Amino acid sequence: MSHYSAWQVFYRGLFGKKWSPALTYPELQSRYDVIIIGGGGHGLATAYYLAKNHGYRKIAVIEKGAIGLGNVGRNTTIIRSNYMLPENNRFYEKSLQLWESLSQEINYNVMFSQRGVLNLAHSDAQMDAFARRGNAMRLQDIDAKLLNPEQVKAYLPQLAMDDVRFPIYGGLVQTRGGTARHDAVAWGFARAALTMGVDIIQHCEVKDFVMQGDRVVGIETTKGRVLADKIGMAVAGSTSLLANKLKLKLPIESMPLQAFVTEAIKPVLNRVVTFGAGHFYISQSDKGSLVFGGNLDTYNSYAQRGNLPVVDEVITECLALFPQFAKLRLLRSWAGIMDMSMDGTPIISASPYEGLYLNCGWCYGGFKAVPGSGFVFAHTIANGKPHQLNAAMGLERFSTGNIVDEKGAGPYPKAH
Numbered sequence: 424m425s426h427y428s429a430w431q432v433f434y435r436g437l438f439g440k441k442w443s444p445a446l447t448y449p450e451l452q453s454r455y456d457v458i459i460i461g462g463g464g465h466g467l468a469t470a471y472y473l474a475k476n477h478g479y480r481k482i483a484v485i486e487k488g489a490i491g492l493g494n495v496g497r498n499t500t501i502i503r504s505n506y507m508l509p510e511n512n513r514f515y516e517k518s519l520q521l522w523e524s525l526s527q528e529i530n531y532n533v534m535f536s537q538r539g540v541l542n543l544a545h546s547d548a549q550m551d552a553f554a555r556r557g558n559a560m561r562l563q564d565i566d567a568k569l570l571n572p573e574q575v576k577a578y579l580p581q582l583a584m585d586d587v588r589f590p591i592y593g594g595l596v597q598t599r600g601g602t603a604r605h606d607a608v609a610w611g612f613a614r615a616a617l618t619m620g621v622d623i624i625q626h627c628e629v630k631d632f633v634m635q636g637d638r639v640v641g642i643e644t645t646k647g648r649v650l651a652d653k654i655g656m657a658v659a660g661s662t663s664l665l666a667n668k669l670k671l672k673l674p675i676e677s678m679p680l681q682a683f684v685t686e687a688i689k690p691v692l693n694r695v696v697t698f699g700a701g702h703f704y705i706s707q708s709d710k711g712s713l714v715f716g717g718n719l720d721t722y723n724s725y726a727q728r729g730n731l732p733v734v735d736e737v738i739t740e741c742l743a744l745f746p747q748f749a750k751l752r753l754l755r756s757w758a759g760i761m762d763m764s765m766d767g768t769p770i771i772s773a774s775p776y777e778g779l780y781l782n783c784g785w786c787y788g789g790f791k792a793v794p795g796s797g798f799v800f801a802h803t804i805a806n807g808k809p810h811q812l813n814a815a816m817g818l819e820r821f822s823t824g825n826i827v828d829e830k831g832a833g834p835y836p837k838a839h
């Protein structure tokens with residue numbers, strides 16, 4: 424496979440040399456050491472780290488459609504590690520650190536842009552909570568800065584701050600946070616995994632599991648039966664559907680989350696901003712579109728579309744912060760299916776069935792976790808036990824009561 428570099432662009436351009444295809448389409452084998460179900464960000468990253476860090480060679484990623492068309496290609500791409508609980512901020516910080524060198528690591532430009540993530544506060548109580556969260560981050564050596572209103576104004580002059588419906592009391596900023604190009608992450612990990620011999624099998628749906636007693640030893644797919652020593656499931660919003668094949672009831676619910684893009688305009692917004700008096704987040708893509716989203720459509724569904732009340736709510740919140748965007752035309756909106764866990768924290772864990780490992784419960788936040796999740800899930804599968812960074816993210820926490828409830832919102836998936 425061709426190595427991407429400035430020199431290669433020059434050389435191939437000068438001598439008219441063709442690039443080798445970025446993806447290959449291998450035949451499905453009857454047996455692998457490890458199978459990962461789901462060719463989204465998490466599945467592809469896991470396959471890559473299994474090959475790179477743990478020496479596995481016979482790995483397959485089984486994807487029912489084409490890679491990158493699930494949530495990894497449907498999200499608003501916000502990357503941050505500004506969590507309060509140590510179990511979360513350590514894990515997401517590791518992921519952020521992996522993002523910082525990812526383009527070089529996988530030789531693919533994922534367009535990671537550390538433009539800063541600013542959370543706005545609209546009350547004294549919210550400022551207190553932000554101060555507490557910022558301190559918790561700094562205790563883990565994660566960058567965090569509490570801004571007063573004047574500093575917010577200097578950081579983001581585009582914000583409407585005078586005589587507004589939701590006065591801005593200040594904000595918490597993580598300057599190393601930012602965005603990346605969503606589908607490039609899937610393609611980049613896929614290409615890097617392929618170069619290490621991973622078979623990426625597209626348009627192949629997993630229909631059922633092959634059992635030997637309490638052990639999962641293989642899968643039934645639309646292309647036939649495949650056996651493996653270990654199987655990792657990373658199917659995000661489809662987790663409950665697949666778990667159902669094993670009569671495995673997981674503490675997650677699937678709900679739609681919408682995203683929106685406007686027509687492309689010249690650069691007007693150089694930060695990622697979140698609204699604290701509701702649920703709204705916005706950034707501008709490198710193509711020029713404003714990309715934004717808000718709350719879940721809070722009903723259970725597997726349909727990748729949402730409803731108008733959320734559109735209304737999101738646009739209202741957008742205009743409360745940036746009235747000048749009222750003139751823009753909305754180009755598209757769509758939804759992805761969120762695998763909402765009961766405490767808002769993911770599950771990266773062994774399962775009750777030997778040979779089967781679970782990666783799910785990502786809620787709104789699984790894109791930023793892609794490299795970190797792949798890193799620790801590969802470790803968990805390879806060693807049969809969690810990495811220290813996902814030790815608190817086991818499935819058993821819901822029966823032992825050791826939940827990781829970042830928001831303190833209780834066991835309601837739509838509250839997280």
Ligand SMILES: Cc1cc2nc3c(=O)[nH]c(=O)nc-3n(C[C@H](O)[C@H](O)[C@H](O)COP(=O)(O)OP(=O)(O)OC[C@H]3O[C@@H](n4cnc5c(N)ncnc54)[C@H](O)[C@@H]3O)c2cc1C
Nearest residue numbers: 461463464465487493494495498501629759788789790791
């Ligand atoms: C609108 C929206 C905005 C978001 N914004 C952010 C954000 O700003 N920041 C952030 O960190 N996170 C965000 N997220 C969350 C993030 O996108 C997800 O948590 C993450 O992408 C999920 O992991 P994944 O990439 O592996 O999932 P996916 O890309 O969905 O991968 C799962 C794959 O499994 C495949 N699959 C399912 N069933 C089967 C089967 N039976 N057989 C074979 N394959 C199967 C699917 O086709 C799919 O490709 C957002 C999500 C949405 C929808």
